[in-house]
Amino acid sequence: xxxxxxxxxxxxxxxxxxxxxxxxxxxxxxxxxxxxxxxxxxxxxxxxxxxxxxxxxxxxxxxxxxxxxxxxxxxxxxxxxxxxxxxxxxxxxxxxxxxxxxxxxxxxxxxxxxxxxxxxxxxxxxxxxxxxxxxxxxxxxxxxxxxxxxxxxxxxxxxxxxxxxxxxxxxxxxxxxxxxxxxxxxxxxxxxxxxxxxxxxxxxxxxxxxxxxxxxxxxxxxxxxxxxxxxxxxxxxxxxxxxxxxxxxx
Amino acid sequence: xxxxxxxxxxxxxxxxxxxxxxxxxxxxxxxxxxxxxxxxxxxxxxxxxxxxxxxxxxxxxxxxxxxxxxxxxxxxxxxxxxxxxxxxxxxxxxxxxxxxxxxxxxxxxxxxxxxxxxxxxxxxxxxxxxxxxxxxxxxxxxxxxxxxxxxxxxxxxxxxxxxxxxxxxxxxxxxxxxxxxxxxxxxxxxxxxxxxxxxxxxxxxxxxxxxxxxxxxxxxxxxxxxxxxxxxxxxxxxxxxxxxxxxxxxxxxxxxxxxxxxxxxxxxxxxxxxxxxxxxxxxxxxxxxxxxxxxxxxxxxxxxxxxxxxxxxxxxxxx
Numbered sequence: 001x002x003x004x005x006x007x008x009x010x011x012x013x014x015x016x017x018x019x020x021x022x023x024x025x026x027x028x029x030x031x032x033x034x035x036x037x038x039x040x041x042x043x044x045x046x047x048x049x050x051x052x053x054x055x056x057x058x059x060x061x062x063x064x065x066x067x068x069x070x071x072x073x074x075x076x077x078x079x080x081x082x083x084x085x086x087x088x089x090x091x092x093x094x095x096x097x098x099x100x101x102x103x104x105x106x107x108x109x110x111x112x113x114x115x116x117x118x119x120x121x122x123x124x125x126x127x128x129x130x131x132x133x134x135x136x137x138x139x140x141x142x143x144x145x146x147x148x149x150x151x152x153x154x155x156x157x158x159x160x161x162x163x164x165x166x167x168x169x170x171x172x173x174x175x176x177x178x179x180x181x182x183x184x185x186x187x188x189x190x191x192x193x194x195x196x197x198x199x200x201x202x203x204x205x206x207x208x209x210x211x212x213x214x215x216x217x218x219x220x221x222x223x224x225x226x227x228x229x230x231x232x233x234x235x236x237x238x239x240x241x242x243x244x245x246x247x248x249x250x
Numbered sequence: 251x252x253x254x255x256x257x258x259x260x261x262x263x264x265x266x267x268x269x270x271x272x273x274x275x276x277x278x279x280x281x282x283x284x285x286x287x288x289x290x291x292x293x294x295x296x297x298x299x300x301x302x303x304x305x306x307x308x309x310x311x312x313x314x315x316x317x318x319x320x321x322x323x324x325x326x327x328x329x330x331x332x333x334x335x336x337x338x339x340x341x342x343x344x345x346x347x348x349x350x351x352x353x354x355x356x357x358x359x360x361x362x363x364x365x366x367x368x369x370x371x372x373x374x375x376x377x378x379x380x381x382x383x384x385x386x387x388x389x390x391x392x393x394x395x396x397x398x399x400x401x402x403x404x405x406x407x408x409x410x411x412x413x414x415x416x417x418x419x420x421x422x423x424x425x426x427x428x429x430x431x432x433x434x435x436x437x438x439x440x441x442x443x444x445x446x447x448x449x450x451x452x453x454x455x456x457x458x459x460x461x462x463x464x465x466x467x468x469x470x471x472x473x474x475x476x477x478x479x480x481x482x483x484x485x486x487x488x489x490x491x492x493x494x495x496x497x498x499x500x501x502x503x504x505x506x507x508x509x510x511x512x513x514x515x516x517x518x519x520x521x522x523x524x525x526x527x528x529x530x531x532x533x534x535x536x537x538x539x540x541x542x543x544x545x546x547x548x549x550x551x552x553x554x555x556x557x558x559x560x561x562x563x564x565x566x567x568x569x
Binding site: 011013014015016017019026037038092093094095096097099121122123124125126127128129130131133134135139140141142143145155158159160161162163164165166167168169170179180210211212213214215216217218219220223224226227228229230231232233235236237239240242243244247249250 | 363385388389546
């Protein structure tokens with residue numbers, strides 16, 4: 001099976017967000033960057049599919065700055081065969097621009113499967129996977145938490161409000177991975193050593209500006225200082241009174 | 251500007267989120283048209299004039315009985331191209347998150363997803379979206395033609411702004427889709443989804459063991475079918491609750507009117523999923539737990555004393 005996985009370098013989820021001097025971006029000083037957690041599910045799924053098929057290739061593709069080579073190495077250490085960095089210092093706020101860059105890299109690959117994480121935990125855009133599918137003319141299922149493939153057909157399950165959709169689709173296809181799809185492996189020391197020798201191609205890309213422009217990045221509004229109503233069950237009647245009379249939510 | 255609101259139905263009934271989308275569309279558009287893909291007539295579609303829709307069009311095709319990603323995308327794109335809209339507004343629901351990027355890509359534009367604020371400014375749309383797990387807000391100017399946006403559920407409270415709207419049904423031909431929803435496995439009957447409920451009561455490790463979630467479920471029931479039960483990542487990872495119930499960065503983002511966190515310390519990854527709730531109540535035995543920093547009201551104490559008492563008081567109100 002020939003599988004491509006698109007990954008992203010993102011700030012660790014525990015990062016304290018400090019706004020940069022331009023008031024439009026994150027101050028990256030001291031920020032630890034990681035492989036986007038949802039992309040770990042995508043990489044793991046690709047590795048398991050290749051292992052099951054007994055042959056094939058898992059390539060990871062990443063749009064990002066030079067430092068994203070480290071992110072690609074993480075995926076290679078998990079077991080991916082090779083990496084491609086589409087190098088650009090700026091990641092556009094317009095997801096369609098990102099999708100065009102990735103689609104143009106992927107289009108000649110004759111992939112059986114192209115995997116994404118369902119979203120990146122930095123910009124929460126949640127659009128690049130299905131956009132790449134549109135650009136490549138491939139069927140797409142998003143936010144997949146369970147996947148079965150048999151020959152050229154697949155069945156996926158995705159969570160919706162109040163239930164689970166069971167979706168059938170033909171291969172090749174684009175799938176975006178949700179939590180629950182699998183348990184991503186940790187790179188073993190052997191994998192980390194091997195990753196250093198795996199091919200990683202760096203291709204500089206020029207991106208269009210796109211139609212979505214960042215105006216400002218601001219801290220979220222402070223929540224009004226809350227109050228401790230009291231201690232133990234004795235405080236419950238006062239809590240209910242406040243919810244009714246002050247907050248007016250009951 | 252003229253705005254196209256993309257509505258959602260399930261089993262032939264308009265979903266509540268649709269009223270939110272129309273309400274938001276009225277904020278930026280002088281003229282609002284709404285469109286819904288369905289297999290037949292949609293209950294509630296003719297009521298949208300109340301919320302300010304000038305026109306509601308039901309696009310019918312037998313293939314739209316279940317969500318049909320490729321067929322709906324095609325039908326909406328054709329409508330969007332014919333109508334010359336300035337903006338397309340989707341719900342950032344499970345369906346909207348899947349559909350909006352497909353439509354945007356077919357129109358060769360980006361998407362501003364999961365917005366919590368939108369405004370029209372000089373011909374463009376300015377939207378605010380939570381990023382970095384809700385630790386920052388990104389304000390973007392969307393100058394694409396059309397602008398494609400999706401809206402976080404439960405943020406845009408439906409407001410009645412009556413207009414003499416019209417409703418029509420248009421039989422719509424679409425290409426047979428490659429991606430087909432074979433079935434929808436419904437969750438437990440009557441169970442509300444955390445992403446949509448007006449009241450969410452979430453439990454965490456403080457419950458000590460999975461069976462103790464019954465104190466949370468009893469409190470939820472006391473609200474008479476308005477409340478959903480959520481869970482922290484810790485208890486989902488431990489297998490106590492389904493992932494569908496998880497509130498947080500790797501679970502669902504919720505904005506209910508009332509969020510009650512029970513036995514949840516308030517890790518940053520949990521706060522990411524619930525900090526836009528309107529009123530937050532925390533019940534925790536540790537007075538220094540970070541959850542109290544975002545809570546409007548807190549009770550320090552043993553949840554096994556506090557929650558049953560709260561259930562009693564709520565029952566009195568709803569009795």
